[in-house]
Amino acid sequence: MTDAAPLTLNGTPTRVRFCPAPSGWLHVGSVRAALYNWLHARHHAGTFVFRIEDTDASRATEESMRSMLDAMLWIGLDWDEGPQLEVDGTIGARGDYGPYRQSERSELYTAVARRLEAAGHTYRDHRTAEELEAWREQQRAGGDGGPPVVKAANFEHTDDELARFATEDRPASLRLRTPASGATVVTDLVRGEIRFDWASISDPVIERSNGTATYPLANSIDDVAQGIDLICRGEDLLSVTPRQVLIHELLLADGLLDEALAEVGLPPRDPAWGAPRRFAHLPMVVGMDRKKLSKRHGSVSIQEFRRQGFLPATLRNYLALLGWAPNDGRERLTDAEMIESFELDSVGRSAAAFDVDKLTAFNGERIRDLDPDDLTDKLVPFLDGTYGDEALLDDPATPQQLAMLRGLVPLIQERMQRLDEVVNYAGAFLRDHVELDPASVAKVFTKAGSYESIEAAQAALAEAEWTVDAIEAALRALSEELGIGFGKVAQPIRVAVTGSSVSPPLFESIELMGRELTISRLAAAAPVAREARAEAL
RNA sequence: GCCCCCGUCGUCUAGCGGCCGAGGACGCCGCCCUCUCACGGCGGUAACGUGGGUUCAAAUCCCAUCGGGGGUACCA
Numbered sequence: 001m002t003d004a005a006p007l008t009l010n011g012t013p014t015r016v017r018f019c020p021a022p023s024g025w026l027h028v029g030s031v032r033a034a035l036y037n038w039l040h041a042r043h044h045a046g047t048f049v050f051r052i053e054d055t056d057a058s059r060a061t062e063e064s065m066r067s068m069l070d071a072m073l074w075i076g077l078d079w080d081e082g083p084q085l086e087v088d089g090t091i092g093a094r095g096d097y098g099p100y101r102q103s104e105r106s107e108l109y110t111a112v113a114r115r116l117e118a119a120g121h122t123y124r125d126h127r128t129a130e131e132l133e134a135w136r137e138q139q140r141a142g143g144d145g146g147p148p149v150v151k152a153a154n155f156e157h158t159d160d161e162l163a164r165f166a167t168e169d170r171p172a173s174l175r176l177r178t179p180a181s182g183a184t185v186v187t188d189l190v191r192g193e194i195r196f197d198w199a200s201i202s203d204p205v206i207e208r209s210n211g212t213a214t215y216p217l218a219n220s221i222d223d224v225a226q227g228i229d230l231i232c233r234g235e236d237l238l239s240v241t242p243r244q245v246l247i248h249e250l251l252l253a254d255g256l257l258d259e260a261l262a263e264v265g266l267p268p269r270d271p272a273w274g275a276p277r278r279f280a281h282l283p284m285v286v287g288m289d290r291k292k293l294s295k296r297h298g299s300v301s302i303q304e305f306r307r308q309g310f311l312p313a314t315l316r317n318y319l320a321l322l323g324w325a326p327n328d329g330r331e332r333l334t335d336a337e338m339i340e341s342f343e344l345d346s347v348g349r350s351a352a353a354f355d356v357d358k359l360t361a362f363n364g365e366r367i368r369d370l371d372p373d374d375l376t377d378k379l380v381p382f383l384d385g386t387y388g389d390e391a392l393l394d395d396p397a398t399p400q401q402l403a404m405l406r407g408l409v410p411l412i413q414e415r416m417q418r419l420d421e422v423v424n425y426a427g428a429f430l431r432d433h434v435e436l437d438p439a440s441v442a443k444v445f446t447k448a449g450s451y452e453s454i455e456a457a458q459a460a461l462a463e464a465e466w467t468v469d470a471i472e473a474a475l476r477a478l479s480e481e482l483g484i485g486f487g488k489v490a491q492p493i494r495v496a497v498t499g500s501s502v503s504p505p506l507f508e509s510i511e512l513m514g515r516e517l518t519i520s521r522l523a524a525a526a527p528v529a530r531e532a533r534a535e536a537l
Numbered sequence: 538g539c540c541c542c543c544g545u546c547g548u549c550u551a552g553c554g555g556c557c558g559a560g561g562a563c564g565c566c567g568c569c570c571u572c573u574c575a576c577g578g579c580g581g582u583a584a585c586g587u588g589g590g591u592u593c594a595a596a597u598c599c600c601a602u603c604g605g606g607g608g609u610a611c612c613a
Contacts, residue, residue: 055613133610136609139538148538148539149540173611174611196540196541200541202609204611205611214612214613215613234607235606238541238607239607290605323549331562349543351544351605351607352549355547355549355563358563362563364576412575413576489572500573502575503574507572
């Protein structure tokens with residue numbers, strides 16, 4: 001820790017949270033927000049809370065919950081409080097201020113809503129969706145030209161209307177009264193002070209007509225109840241901030257939230273906690289076309305990147321750099337280095353484009369840094385059918401297969417950028433037969449000396465000592481013998497043996513494959529080369 | 538329409554009044570290495586949106602303008 005203040009102003013360690021809706025997959029933009037929260041918590045020795053915002057219970061299946069947890073575990077952002085995958089496969093929780101799924105806290109939201117209502121901070125809105133839409137249409141187009149701002153002054157029903165709706169048994173949502181005038185200033189760590197005029201902010205619905213809490217209510221309640229002191233989230237939530245700080249204040253006034261907590265039997269707040277006093281709104285993550293990052297741009301969920309063979313450490317490093325840079329300008333950072341130098345107030349303000357090419361380059365570097373045995377282990381799921389469609393390995397892999405893979409890794413490690421590329425190389429080593437790539441055949445076998453090289457190699461390798469050096473010596477001798485450059489003899493042999501004009505280093509590949517396989521492939525390719533050459537003439 | 542945010546190479550960024558004839562990284566282009574492809578090494582390409590101020594001095598401060606984005610939901 002450098003100049004990090006380990007404690008917040010009131011003396012308690014910082015508490016931050018990541019609270020996605022459980023759609024099933026994690027968007028890279030969300031992961032970056034999670035990462036920044038995590039880095040902040042770890043840098044300041046605070047607490048990182050993971051909360052699931054499944055207010056809309058219909059979308060929150062057990063399946064999607066599991067997928068979220070799995071993704072968070074994989075990306076490596078460990079949380080101190082939140083849901084937890086138990087050993088028996090069920091979903092439990094850890095932490096003293098749970099539950100950490102909003103679907104399990106609905107009683108609290110109701111208790112708070114009743115208190116806000118009793119205190120006169122709310123009013124009922126009996127309008128139907130159609131009526132609301134019609135009203136907005138009229139406001140937008142309207143002759144009076146006013147913006148569609150919902151305020152108690154122009155929206156609260158008269159007593160007569162209320163009485164009539166009551167007899168009609170018409171459902172109603174609950175709206176929060178926001179100030180009619182004046183302004184509120186939000187202090188944002190990345191943007192500085194931002195001023196909002198209440199006159200242009202609508203009274204939000206905090207409880208739907210079916211009685212469930214909406215995001216502004218549930219999110220605000222949980223942040224205060226769980227002692228979140230810094231709210232770090234996407235810029236898309238910036239405009240919602242004023243009404244949330246208003247709710248925070250209301251919750252703390254007269255112990256309103258504390259009473260509600262006690263009433264429904266949820267854990268009490270730590271008395272030292274206040275309202276979230278700091279905000280950090282992160283710039284959007286966009287595609288290279290500057291539009292909001294979506295499926296049109298390719299992969300957007302962290303799970304997809306996993307299947308494509310990106311390393312979690314690469315994602316953490318790359319995502320950290322999407323909007324932030326350490327003072328010394330380094331880019332390849334370990335977790336410890338990021339935690340050491342990360343500061344939210346040095347996060348940039350403009351939207352960042354997600355550049356897969358750079359991510360891929362970073363990934364290649366990290367793959368090269370891996371211990372070969374470690375890399376071997378990481379490659380297995382890309383070969384046994386776990387991720388890809390075709391399986392080159394049995395599941396589980398045989399010792400012979402693993403030995404072959406282990407031997408292959410040093411040959412391919414420095415030419416991979418993604419783990420899934422292993423399938424491009426491994427086929428020639430793990431399969432009995434190799435398909436000769438037609439393009440390679442057309443390009444290489446048609447050249448002078450191709451079948452001569454292959455046939456000569458067959459003879460030479462039949463007797464060569466089986467070491468890389470001896471194989472190299474035997475093949476280089478062919479070049480002299482045939483009177484052509486070594487490149488001209490190596491390429492046909494490469495195609496014959498690996499099936500492609502692009503492969504790992506030839507001598508090492510041959511050595512790894514073994515004499516039997518090598519000779520049989522040379523034998524099989526020789527007539528193909530003869531034919532290709534004949535046709536070319 | 539209204540509210541809010543943003544604006545340095547194609548992209549991520551460094552820069553916080555002179556050290557900037559703007560630095561790094563990815564990409565791209567050359568060259569070297571070389572049995573292919575890579576790795577690696579070396580070199581190059583490329584940016585302060587525009588217009589006004591303030592100042593001896595502006596990428597850095599102010600204003601305007603243009604451009605981009607977010608919000609404007611009984612979604613989160």
